[in-house]
Amino acid sequence: MPDQDTPEGINTALLLHFFPAPPPPLNVSPTLSPYLDHVPLSEEELSLTLSKLASTFPPGPDAISYDVWKRIHCSSPSLLTSLLSALLQFGHHLSSLKKVNGIVLDKPRKASHDSPPSFRVIVLLKTLSKILEQATASRLPPSQVHWTTPPSPHRVPPWPLHIRRYCHPRS
16 A cells, blocks of 8 residues: 555555445434335245355354354244344344454455555355345345346355345335
8 A cells, every 4th residue: 555554554544445434324213113015034935045045154243154043043943034024024124233344355466456446355244134135135036136146057146236126115
């Protein structure tokens, strides 16, 4: 990095480049109302979602692996199902599930690594958040989901990069 000769300086430069200051908080009512047309997750739907997630995938900051969630779901299917259904019912994603681990890696085949664009960030979300994301994406028509890698008949895509449009109007 130009003008950065200490690990702390490089760290600060990368943080400022990849993670700009967040926007100011919105004035949102603290009272959540449920979606009237909400369809709860079924235990079978969640079992299918969990079966597609690799137990070896690295967990996020909570260090809870997919294997732990799979075991919980096997021993008490209603527990995880009711927890995630409640989040969908109220259209709320807990801020505690949004915490991530970010790993900065060199981009391959770059002549120089002296500027932030020559790095990339791998973000590891909490596994419960990824399970909710997968379960939600599985409900969408394929035309509404943009996958990070092309779907293959032999392999489940890793996760949606972003969902183009998914909006339930509140009644």
